[in-house]
Amino acid sequence: MSRNIQVLLCGLFFAAPLGLWREATVAAPASSAPHYTRDGGLAFPASYRTWTFLTSGFDMSYSASMRMDHHMFDNVFVNPDSYADFVRTGTWPDKTMLVMEQRAGQSRGSINKLGAFQREIVGVEVHVRDDARFPGRWAFFAFGPSDRTGTMLPPAASCYACHSDHAAVDTTFVQFYPTLLPIAERHGTLSHGYRSELRDAGSH
Amino acid sequence: MSRNIQVLLCGLFFAAPLGLWREATVAAPASSAPHYTRDGGLAFPASYRTWTFLTSGFDMSYSASMRMDHHMFDNVFVNPDSYADFVRTGTWPDKTMLVMEQRAGQSRGSINKLGAFQREIVGVEVHVRDDARFPGRWAFFAFGPSDRTGTMLPPAASCYACHSDHAAVDTTFVQFYPTLLPIAERHGTLSHGYRSELRDAGSH
Numbered sequence: 001m002s003r004n005i006q007v008l009l010c011g012l013f014f015a016a017p018l019g020l021w022r023e024a025t026v027a028a029p030a031s032s033a034p035h036y037t038r039d040g041g042l043a044f045p046a047s048y049r050t051w052t053f054l055t056s057g058f059d060m061s062y063s064a065s066m067r068m069d070h071h072m073f074d075n076v077f078v079n080p081d082s083y084a085d086f087v088r089t090g091t092w093p094d095k096t097m098l099v100m101e102q103r104a105g106q107s108r109g110s111i112n113k114l115g116a117f118q119r120e121i122v123g124v125e126v127h128v129r130d131d132a133r134f135p136g137r138w139a140f141f142a143f144g145p146s147d148r149t150g151t152m153l154p155p156a157a158s159c160y161a162c163h164s165d166h167a168a169v170d171t172t173f174v175q176f177y178p179t180l181l182p183i184a185e186r187h188g189t190l191s192h193g194y195r196s197e198l199r200d201a202g203s204h
Numbered sequence: 205m206s207r208n209i210q211v212l213l214c215g216l217f218f219a220a221p222l223g224l225w226r227e228a229t230v231a232a233p234a235s236s237a238p239h240y241t242r243d244g245g246l247a248f249p250a251s252y253r254t255w256t257f258l259t260s261g262f263d264m265s266y267s268a269s270m271r272m273d274h275h276m277f278d279n280v281f282v283n284p285d286s287y288a289d290f291v292r293t294g295t296w297p298d299k300t301m302l303v304m305e306q307r308a309g310q311s312r313g314s315i316n317k318l319g320a321f322q323r324e325i326v327g328v329e330v331h332v333r334d335d336a337r338f339p340g341r342w343a344f345f346a347f348g349p350s351d352r353t354g355t356m357l358p359p360a361a362s363c364y365a366c367h368s369d370h371a372a373v374d375t376t377f378v379q380f381y382p383t384l385l386p387i388a389e390r391h392g393t394l395s396h397g398y399r400s401e402l403r404d405a406g407s408h
Contacts, residue, residue: 056260058262058319062316113265113267113268114264115264194314
């Protein structure tokens with residue numbers, strides 16, 4: 001199962017181990033600036049569930065041969081100040097934090113019979129822009145179950161190249177954030193790679 | 205198609221016509237109290253995309269025979285003050301507004317190959333608690349494409365009875381809101397109907 005999840009998440013952010021997750025996010029401090037530990041880890045942004053929601057994907061995969069034995073939702077949140085900046089400018093400011101929360105999907109439960117609803121968290125990843133800190137301006141951090149500190153993915157991890165090559169705005173997958181894509185289009189902030197992809201596809 | 209959507213949404217909130225929807229929510233005023241028109245309509249809560257996200261469902265249906273020719277996400281938001289109250293008490297205060305935004309799901313697009321990501325809005329419904337205004341304390345309002353005012357569903361509409369009989373907390377489907385269900389369990393605010401359902405099912 002973990003190999004499948006790695007394939008699934010690589011192009012989104014990156015892999016995180018499956019497992020039950022704390023649901024302690026609601027009582028957390030409200031600060032949305034990134035905080036780091038002495039050894040370069042990222043402090044868990046515990047209040048992210050009250051940040052601005054961008055989208056939720058279902059069983060998304062960038063590989064057509066991907067097969068999973070479970071369903072997965074990806075909920076994406078961003079700190080509110082950066083969201084407001086994006087609405088105004090079409091791109092992200094320094095110190096932006098995008099949080100991707102992965103939740104198991106369940107089909108049958110209570111009166112639901114088809115489709116899927118969301119259950120427990122199985123992983124959280126954070127994509128941080130910090131111009132003074134990261135040579136590539138952005139970095140990915142993975143949080144295992146119960147972790148209060150996230151581990152930075154090395155710049156050679158495939159997610160960096162995938163985001164750099166395919167993401168619509170400044171290494172972020174704005175093409176999957178339906179309220180933000182039209183704003184980026186209006187501001188002319190779509191990446192060269194994404195615009196090339198659009199031209200090759202003939203439409204979006 | 206519209207009949208299928210009616211079947212799909214009845215148990216969630218209710219039906220709304222398919223169609224492209226404005227994406228103008230980001231620049232709207234921030235007030236989260238319900239406002240009504242002289243003829244009893246509800247003013248569109250235009251800032252709901254910056255409210256607190258509760259969950260997103262995918263192709264959910266309360267009928268096992270339901271068939272759709274398209275994919276659908278349901279994103280649910282609540283006004284932040286009511287969310288904070290729920291975290292503290294396990295139930296909703298007066299003037300709570302739950303917004304369900306329905307978005308089309310698309311599977312292939314950009315580099316995505318499987319599963320689904322979110323596209324355009326096809327409808328918005330709002331579930332409002334207003335004790336002084338509604339004999340049943342809660343009411344449902346439907347917004348068609350481009351509507352700035354929602355129409356109240358009559359109390360005889362089937363959604364009222366379904367929510368009253370099956371919803372986990374005070375006529376709201378908290379069993380599908382993963383951050384709130386454990387809070388309601390701790391506070392002992394689960395409805396009689398939902399607890400009976402749990403007993404009948406032997407687990408949840």
